[in-house]
Amino acid sequence: VWATWRVRGRHVHSAARACQADILLTADVGDFDHDAAPYSVYAPDGPFTLVDDSSPELVKEVAASEVRYWLARGREPHLPRSIRAAGCPVFAERVRCHLLALDHQSELFNSEDPPI
Numbered sequence: 001v002w003a004t005w006r007v008r009g010r011h012v013h014s015a016a017r018a019c020q021a022d023i024l025l026t027a028d029v030g031d032f033d034h035d036a037a038p039y040s041v042y043a044p045d046g047p048f049t050l051v052d053d054s055s056p057e058l059v060k061e062v063a064a065s066e067v068r069y070w071l072a073r074g075r076e077p078h079l080p081r082s083i084r085a086a087g088c089p090v091f092a093e094r095v096r097c098h099l100l101a102l103d104h105q106s107e108l109f110n111s112e113d114p115p116i
Contacts, residue, residue, distance in 0.1 A: 013037070023047070027087045048091040060098040067099060 009031030016024045021039045024032070025047060032041045052059045063079060070077035079099070084092035 044087040045090045048088055049094065052091065052094050056094075056098070059095065060102060063095045063098050064102050 009026075009028060012024070012026065012028075013032065016037075016039055024037070024039050024041045025044055026032070026041065027044055029041055029043050034041055066079050067077040070079075080092040080096035083095055
C-alpha cells in the first residue's frame with residue numbers, strides 16, 4: 001500500500017493512519033488512493049455542503065452568530081470570503097445566500113451594503 005501514495009501525501013497518510021482517522025479532509029484529494037485508503041478522503045467543500053444539505057437552518061444560525069460576533073467587535077464580517085479562501089467555494093456561496101436571506105428577514109446588518 002505504501003507505494004501507492006504520492007510523495008506529497010505520505011506524511012498526511014501516515015498521520016491519518018496513526019490516529020485511526022475515519023475521514024481525511026484535504027485540498028490535495030488527488031494525492032490519495034481512495035480505494036486503498038483506510039479512511040474516506042474528502043475535499044474541503046464536501047462535508048460542509050453535506051451539513052448544509054441536512055441542516056440548513058443550523059448552518060444559517062451559526063453563520064448569523066458569526067456575523068453578530070464580528071459586528072459586536074466593530075469588524076467587518078467577511079464570512080463567505082473567508083470560507084471561499086479556505087477552499088470551500090460551494091459552501092461559501094450557500095452561507096452567503098443564508099446571510100442574504102437573514103438580512104432580508106431581520107435587518108441583520110442594518111446597512112445598505114451588507115459585507116457578504
